[in-house]
Amino acid sequence: MVDTVPEWVDWERVGRGQEFFYRYAAPTITGFAFQGLLSLTAQGPSRRPVETLMRAGGHSTKVDKKRLFEAFQLLLQASQSLETIQPRGSGHAAVIRVHFLHATMRQRILKLAGVRPSYFNNETGGIPTNDLDCMQSVCAFSANLIYVTPPARRIYAREQEAADYIALWR
Template identity: 30%
Template sequence: MIPTRYQNLEEARARFGDRVDRLAPFLLRGDPLADAVIEEMEGAPAGRGFSLLDKALRAPEPRGLDLPPAMRAYLEWASYVPAWVDWDAVRRGGELLLRSGALGGAVLGTYSLVLGYASPGGNKPLVFSGQLVERAPRRLGETSRFVQATAQPGGLLRTGEGFAITLKVRLMHAKVRQMLSRSPKWDTATWGLPVNQHDMAGTSLLFSLVFLEGIRAFGLDIDRDESECFMHLWRYSGHLIGVDPELLPASEFDAWSLAHLIRATEGRPDDDSRALTHALFESPLRQAKTAEERRLGALRRNVGMGFSRGLLGDELADALGIDRTPFVAAFHALRAVTRVAEQARKRSPAAHQKAIGTGARYWEMVVKEGLGGAPAHFAPPTRLSRAA
């Protein structure tokens, strides 16, 4: 069975050959290693399983801990570093993300996330979680924290924050997959398995290839070595979060090849796509409590929509219900300014290091603001309000 969300198959086969049919089964595949941990946690008192996982992730080595079998297997699997991982490339990939700074934050919020919402099949688990409007700022804050932790020096080492957060997010996905699979409202014939391998790979591309494309569009000058290091960072992150090895691009070329195939077989944005996008851009206004905050919120919304339209193009922006706003000029103006600044950075190693430090401080600030002082625990959800 091929889920009906997988579309335009004859046209896609003419372009991609039998790769179309080789990708299709991943719409029905989950993550057995993480799924087993969630099943195991069900038999424990509420919160105990996650507390035990958190303790194990803080320990330098899980072998001496008294862990249930599935959790032990999960952590031992994650602790093994594949031979292809190049730690210097991982570090340099993280530096690129950090130096992207505010431009990277804009790309994450107005391009990567929005393209994820545009997928009419891939967006369904998020829709079933409910609270689309109320949770929009928190979702962005938690996503920023995940990205920042991934990019930090040593973040994906066994004792790094990025490593721990990634393994927790993987179990969040597994819990959502379990709950939606049990829900009578979930339509497998249409959408495939909840949080399936196809969509996990697509999400990894949003943080890697799409992000890279976005910061380039804003004028950042990125050489071939930097871009490949960035892709390597997210290849390892994708490995840790449970993406099937067949769907982990080893290069930017591989990533573009997979992205083009996914886009060719994807339907147009639906009403859920537009609702998620609307909630994201309206969140600054909904958070405002004073007249001044409302003024700034409206400005942030309009600039965000302008950036998004500049990055997405008019056709997709229209399909997502993003306003046609004169603030798209801000995208083009910022790109011109960035290109000039990049010339100075490239001529000076000191300026390059300063850009990394400035960008890192931006990510710290935006995470603090986005989370509003409430730490992100990345615990598996206990319910999905629209799945019952």
């Protein structure tokens, strides 16, 4: 099931999205680092993933740097080449591992909350690492390169480049 590619995937477009990422990798990775650090202190709805990380022991000064390196590694593996993101490629495997990690953390937190309700409140916090949280991450990966970091340096994506890059993360 994890190797099934949806019909709407356009591999040529995904490949062009990877090329676009590498063309602007330096400012993008810098932007992701700062965006990640800023989001760790966010308030409101964007703080939901941080609450989950705190409950899972994945948000502290000792592990934040490790998390950033892991995120960069995933980013590089997913965008290294078309073969790496296709089924059975190393980037595809890395993305699947992240999905499994999220599912494991979700189950762990829900189990602990079932035993000790004060540990995590699903009513106010929602289901941990849910689809909304995953979409927030994908949107951040997509939007950062197109609308945030390079434009701050007067680098602007053409419409086709933006569409191709979004196809990579979709």
